[in-house]
Each structure stands twice: as structure tokens, then as C-alpha cells.
Amino acid sequence: MELVTVGTGTVAPSATRTSACHWVSRGRLKILLDCGPGALHRLAQFGLPWPEVTHVVLSHFHPDHWAELPMLVYALKYTTVPPRQEPLVILGPPGVVRLVKTLAEGYGEWLLDPGFPIGILDVRDREPFPLDGDMSLETCRVPHTPESVAIGLTGPEGRLVYTGDTGPSPDLARWAAGCDLLLAECSLPEAMAIESHLTPLRAGELARGAGAKQLVLTHFYPPVETSDPAREAGTRFQGPVTAAKDGDRFRIGGR
Ligand SMILES: [Zn+2]
Ligand SMILES: [Zn+2]
Numbered sequence: 411m412e413l414v415t416v417g418t419g420t421v422a423p424s425a426t427r428t429s430a431c432h433w434v435s436r437g438r439l440k441i442l443l444d445c446g447p448g449a450l451h452r453l454a455q456f457g458l459p460w461p462e463v464t465h466v467v468l469s470h471f472h473p474d475h476w477a478e479l480p481m482l483v484y485a486l487k488y489t490t491v492p493p494r495q496e497p498l499v500i501l502g503p504p505g506v507v508r509l510v511k512t513l514a515e516g517y518g519e520w521l522l523d524p525g526f527p528i529g530i531l532d533v534r535d536r537e538p539f540p541l542d543g544d545m546s547l548e549t550c551r552v553p554h555t556p557e558s559v560a561i562g563l564t565g566p567e568g569r570l571v572y573t574g575d576t577g578p579s580p581d582l583a584r585w586a587a588g589c590d591l592l593l594a595e596c597s598l599p600e601a602m603a604i605e606s607h608l609t610p611l612r613a614g615e616l617a618r619g620a621g622a623k624q625l626v627l628t629h630f631y632p633p634v635e636t637s638d639p640a641r642e643a644g645t646r647f648q649g650p651v652t653a654a655k656d657g658d659r660f661r662i663g664g665r
Contacts, residue, residue, distance in 0.1 A: 469574025567663020
């Protein structure tokens with residue numbers, strides 16, 4: 411399983427960090443965890459085979475996490491050669507079906523019927539959802555917005571947990587227990603800590619509480635960049651910590 415941190419930023423305009431988007435590939439599965447603005451051009455920049463994307467999984471409905479989704483469907487409709495036949499599956503917490511159908515009222519019917527099959531499914535909390543014979547997805551509610559979830563991807567070689575946007579949560583730490591890679595949001599410096607986001611220290615505490623093998627930090631607002639987030643998180647978590655940049659690559663297990 412490979413992870414590429416395509417967009418490690420937020421809604422805050424940044425020359426170096428695009429809004430939330432993370433690419434996970436394993437065999438034929440090509441999954442986007444969130445699809446924030448700017449993602450498509452970053453996918454191209456990093457040489458990722460975005461026309462082969464199989465699933466888009468949304469963590470919640472803030473537009474810095476989904477607003478590139480219509481552009482992705484539009485690009486798959488008009489720029490893939492030969493024209494795409496394979497289905498695209500869009501998953502998210504309950505409400506994602508309604509979100510995409512509502513978007514289609516503004517964008518046009520092509521968003522639901524772009525010339526290849528589109529499947530949209532509300533995923534129920536803590537019910538494993540098979541992606542193929544080997545890999546499954548599971549979500550866990552987190553304290554951010556009412557619909558917000560963390561996303562877990564489990565395959566034979568290990569488990570990746572992406573927090574999405576979240577505040578501190580003992581529940582999330584228990585659910586993420588023993589994960590091989592924890593991809594955690596790291597929005598704000600400690601001096602600006604709020605209940606609906608993590609700081610470097612709180613991301614480190616989450617990784618320690620979960621017993622994660624590795625911590626990768628993402629979703630940086632500009633003020634947190636004035637500190638050294640990886641070093642701060644490392645004061646609470648003994649394992650390897652990386653403050654990801656757009657385009658960084660990580661491997662889980664051998665494939
Ligand atoms: Zn966000
Ligand atoms: Zn958010």
C-alpha cells in the first residue's frame with residue numbers, strides 16, 4: 411500500500427500546500443482520501459495516474475476537503491483517452507449522496523451521469539466496507555462537524571488511519587489502535603488550540619494513545635508552520651514522525 415500526501419494544506423491559500431487530498435494505491439485500487447481544491451493539478455504534477463482513480467472517500471463536508479470532486483469527474487469525462495468506462499465510487503459519511511446530488515443541481519446532470527458509472531454511497535459508522543477482495547474501509551465519527559469521520563484502510567500488509575479533521579478524541583485513539591500509519595491533521599499551534607482541531611502535541615498524544623507505528627502530519631494552517639510540528643509531536647510519541655509536504659510518499663508493508 412502506498413500513500414502520497416497530495417495536498418497537506420487547508421482552505422488557507424498557500425504557495426506550497428494544496429487543500430486536503432491524499433492518494434492511496436494498492437494493486438488496481440487508486441483511492442483519494444478527500445479531494446480538496448487544487449488536487450487534480452497536483453496529481454498531475456506528482457506523476458500519479460489520476461485517470462485510474464477507483465474511489466474518492468470524503469471525511470466531511472467542508473469544501474477544502476471535497477471541492478475538487480466535480481472537477482475530477484469533469485476531467486475524467488473529457489480528458490481520458492480512450493474514454494473512461496470504469497465506474498467511479500464516491501464514499502463518505504451519511505449525507506454524501508445528498509451532497510453530490512445537490513451539487514449536480516448546480517453543475518449539471520453530467521456530475522451523476524458523466525458517461526461512465528458513478529456510484530455514491532453513505533458509509534455507516536464502524537461497519538467495514540469491502541473495496542476489493544483484500545482491502546476494506548471503515549469510518550469512525552470524530553469531533554469536528556456532525557458528519558465528520560476518520561477513515562481506516564486495512565489490507566493484508568497493514569492498516570492506514572486518516573483522521574480527517576478532528577479534535578482530540580479518546581474514542582478515535584481506541585479505534586485507531588495498533589495502526590501502521592496514522593495520518594493525522596495538525597491544524598494549529600498549541601497557543602491557538604481549539605476543540606475541533608489538533609495541534610502537534612495533540613496529534614502526538616493521539617499517536618501514542620493509539621500505539622501507532624508511524625505518525626504522518628498533514629492539514630497545516632500557516633500559524634502552525636512557525637513551529638516545528640514534527641519535533642513537537644515527537645515529544646509525545648516515540649515512533650517516527652514526519653511533517654508531510656505535498657508530494658511526499660510513504661509505504662505500508664511490502665506492496
Ligand atoms: Zn479542513
Ligand atoms: Zn473541516
